[in-house]
Amino acid sequence: DGGITQSPKYLFRKEGQNVTLSCEQNLNHDAMYWYRQDPGQGLRLIYYSQIVNDFQKGDIAEGYSVSREKKESFPLTVTSAQKNPTAFYLCASSIYSGANVLTFGAGSRLTVL
Amino acid sequence: QKEVEQDPGPLSVPEGAIVSLNCTYSNSAFQYFMWYRQYSRKGPELLMYTYSSGNKEDGRFTAQVDKSSKYISLFIRDSQPSDSATYLCAMIRETSGSRLTFGEGTQLTVNP
DSSP, X not given: OOOEXXXXXXXXXXXXXXXXXXXXXXXXXXXXXXXXXXXXTEEEEEEEESSTTOOEEOSSOTTEEEOOSBTTBOOEEEOTTOSOOOEEEEEEEESSTTXXXXXXXXXXXXXXX | OOSEEEOOOOEEEXXXXXXXXXXXXXXXXXXXXXXXXXXXXXXXXEEEEEESSEEEEETTEEEEEETTTTXXXXXXXXXXXXXXXXXXXXXXXXXXXXXXXXXXXXXXXXXX
């Protein structure tokens, strides 16, 4: 079955550590996205990528970095510069960059201790 | 001020009730409107998709858009315990590609 796989599902991190969240899709979608979800905030866009080797900042990119070396993969690194990294992180994809429908992964819960 | 406002609830109803979920928005450039359903600790899944004003029905679900009032609604008829989830409205400007703007979600519980 086609879909988006995010790992790990739960992750604990000490302050000052970088962590990388994995996102893999087998939908052959061109565009991929990272969102952050916090209570009372809804989903906020961190980064998005329309094609391989290209990505753009979203609304809250500070303290995060991404890469898009393969069409299937769009990992997100939460750096120590992110002031409040505890959140639920969602990866999504769309068939092309102008498509309105997103398919989401199951999410990764990051907790900073 | 948020571009999209959604009452976070929580909303609790008995099984079989009609549920009304709503969002208001401030930017008239929004053209495409969606409702996503998110079960606890899962990713959102697309429930309904509408373009511009009007109604769209899919089984027990009806999505309604009123652009003149900048107001969208999702109605659930004959609600079931399996409908218990968080419902997120989302919308896109004509020119923003796939950059969705989300409401914060309404948490719904349907009690058997």
